[in-house]
Amino acid sequence: MTVLWLVLLASLSAFNLGVFLWAVIQHFLNVEIPSSLKHPVKLRFLHCVMLYIIAVGNILEKLRICSMPRFIQSFHDLIVTKKNHNLVVTNMNFGTIPVRLFQPKAVSSKLRRGIIFCHGGGTICGSLDCYHNLCSCLAQETDSVVLSVGYRKLPDHHHPSVSKDCLNASIYFMKGLTTYGVDPSRVVVCGESVGGGILATVIQALFSFPSLPKICAQVLITPVMQLINFRLPSHQQNQNVPLLTKDIIMMSLCKYVDIDLSWKDAIFNGTCIPPDFWKKYRKWLSSDNIPRRFKSKSLLPESPGPFNETAYLETKQVLDAEISPLLIDDKIIAQLPQAFLVSCENDPLRDDTLLYKKRLEDQGVPVTWYHVEDGFHGCIILFDKQPFSFPCSMKIVDAVITYIKGI
Structure with a gap:
């Protein structure tokens, strides 16, 4: 034996x-x-x-x-969360959605700012524990009440479960803000990667609930804003840069929207995009909206490849506006709250942020943009993971804290 x-x-x-x-x-x-x-x-x-x-x-x-x-x-399960003795941390459920509430222990003479946080991870990874220390840091450093949403993920849950969970958790929280000591006029949404894109759609959906308090600001860190144009300069320039490579993006996307991975090349090359769709939305999705300094001379043509109707029928869910908040009408964009947008130079999703920034500014929405030249996708989660933290990690955390404290 x-x-x-x-x-x-x-x-x-x-x-x-x-x-x-x-x-x-x-x-x-x-x-x-x-x-x-x-x-x-x-x-x-x-x-x-x-x-x-x-x-x-x-x-x-x-x-x-x-x-x-x-x-x-x-x-x-191997992640060790740090206990912060200045905060009360409560695990609870809003219906079937697990959430974690971070509240400062110190007595406040007035209602605090509230932050609704949605984590990244491509709906494959990421969790309340993974982002526990970041939410704890945000709560303490900004003296805010932070709600972290533990939305359902793969392999059992695909689109639109994630968006629905974040929307329902946000509604539940906003209906009882004063119960949690939150000022209804100072509710901020904050999300990273896929969490940032989801919260962008949540803000848009909340317009259907006029009785709820309005979100006062959106803080989106390297968000996923569209799943359509993968020939943007940043996708071409950074498709082989860790930690988010082209292969990982395509794997996450196909699993998220429940598409067979064999169609990944059709999605990346745009052959699944109908010509009339591209003609209609090019004004918002094209690299024409990207500043010249972000474009290298060696880029491939951006126009989608020859249209493949079979590929379109198999992958058409990627064209859904519910997962591409960049596609929403101007009249909705114009009503959105002020934004703090974070982009990283070495991130294939960099241009998603730049396109969203352009859309907001064109409609008169105040935008504060923070660009990290030495940053890469997902670096913020490493801000306290010594010895694996990077200078760019803390830069982003500090910038987000400074912005939120000014609200």
Whole structure:
């Protein structure tokens, strides 16, 4: 029996070593590290670990042992959340939606600012625990009540479950603001990555509930604002930059909207976009709206490839305005609250932020834009993860805190 266990242990170790070596080889074959990124060795290591976890998850999924998203999410249990003695942290449920409330312990003579927070992670990863320390930091440093929404994710829940959960949790919270010590005139939404895009759609949907208090500001950190044009300059320039590469984007998108991964090239190249659709929305989705300094001379043509009707029928849900808040009408955009938008130079989603910024400004919405030259997608979550934090991580956290404190 001892020999059997030793053989099993050796086999498992060899398997893990083999997969990790494969991840390292894939990383060095495909990944590009821009010169503006600081601590490249640290970033390479983190990306190799990410590729290893995804690879093991895919193997387990093919063996029908565990789905890849669920395997990744199992690592959430290993995250250690820091206790902040200046805050009262309460886990609760709004209906079936798990949420976490962060409230300063100190007595306040007036109602506090409220922040509705939605995390990133491409609906594959990310959790209340993953973003616990960030929400704790926001609550303490801005003296605000923070509601973190634990929306449903893959593999069991696809679009539109995420948006519905965030909208319903926001409505529930806003109906009882004073119960939580929140000033109804100072409610901010704050989201990162997919969470930022979801909150952009939530704000738009809240116009259908005129009895609720109005959101006073939107803080969107490297948000996903559209799932249509993947030939924007930032997608072409940063498609092989960690931690969010083209392959990871396409995998997350296809799983989120429940599309077979075989259609990823049609989505990326735009062959699934009907000509009349592109003609109608080009004014909002085109790189014509991107400042010249963000465009290199080596870019491929932006126009979608030859239209493939079969690809359109299989993937048409990506054209839904509910998951691409950039497509909403001007009359809605003009009513949106002031915005603080964060973009990172080495992020394939950089131009989503720039397009949204242009749309808001064209309709007279006040915008504060913070661009991080040495930033990359997802860096904010590493702000306190020593030794894996980056200078850009703390830059973004400090900028967000400064903006919110001014509201």
